[in-house]
Amino acid sequence: MASLSLHLSSLHHTSTTPLILRTTTALNLRTSTYKPFSIKSQSAPVLSQDDLKKLAADKAVESVKSGMVLGLGTGSTAAFVVDKLGQLLSTGELSNIIGIPTSKRTQEQAASLNIPLTTLDSHPHIDLAIDGADEVDPNLDLVKGRGGALLREKMVEAASSAFIVVADDRMATSVIIAGKTGVEVMTK
Numbered sequence: 476m477a478s479l480s481l482h483l484s485s486l487h488h489t490s491t492t493p494l495i496l497r498t499t500t501a502l503n504l505r506t507s508t509y510k511p512f513s514i515k516s517q518s519a520p521v522l523s524q525d526d527l528k529k530l531a532a533d534k535a536v537e538s539v540k541s542g543m544v545l546g547l548g549t550g551s552t553a554a555f556v557v558d559k560l561g562q563l564l565s566t567g568e569l570s571n572i573i574g575i576p577t578s579k580r581t582q583e584q585a586a587s588l589n590i591p592l593t594t595l596d597s598h599p600h601i602d603l604a605i606d607g608a609d610e611v612d613p614n615l616d617l618v619k620g621r622g623g624a625l626l627r628e629k630m631v632e633a634a635s636s637a638f639i640v641v642a643d644d645r646m647a648t649s650v651i652i653a654g655k656t657g658v659e660v661m662t663k
């Protein structure tokens with residue numbers, strides 16, 4: 476496996492976390508004597524967007540403790556969070572959690588994974604909500620709701636003591652763009 480480690484600070488990034496680049500195509504490098512050489516890795520696959528979402532979702536779920544009341548977000552990223560919660564419940568690594576879903580989609584997914592569910596009426600105080608976002612700016616201002624679940628997300632996330640936003644690099648923006656967000660029609 477070939478890997479190249481460099482610091483994000485050299486890429487005008489504030490983090491000093493090492494960035495590991497893996498490539499399946501030849502990577503041409505020059506030594507100080509300008510003798511070119513190449514590294515080709517066949518064994519380290521490039522991570523897909525879904526792989527990155529899953530990694531970030533798994534990291535967020537590390538903050539979940541047994542016994543918590545959880546706000547369950549909506550969208551493709553939040554779905555990885557719900558998947559992970561279901562997995563940890565099934566192995567017994569988490570117990571006694573109860574979720575409040577922010578959409579019918581999330582409710583169905585959580586139910587299919589045997590995650591116990593409740594409502595804001597029954598549990599008006601939520602320990603932790605985890606959700607995705609459509610845009611994130613450097614001040615951590617967010618655009619949410621383009622997946623059509625804004626109202627319930629706002630209600631659940633406003634009732635939470637803590638809120639973790641799981642967002643991949645596609646969501647990072649220097650300025651929030653006022654794009655279209657749907658108007659929801661809520662039914663019972």
Ligand SMILES: O=C[C@H](O)[C@H](O)[C@H](O)COP(=O)(O)O
Pocket residue numbers: 548549550551552553606607608609618619620621622623624625628
């Ligand atoms: O209404 C939907 C939510 O705000 C989602 O969290 C947001 O749209 C991001 O969705 P995704 O994780 O699919 O990119």
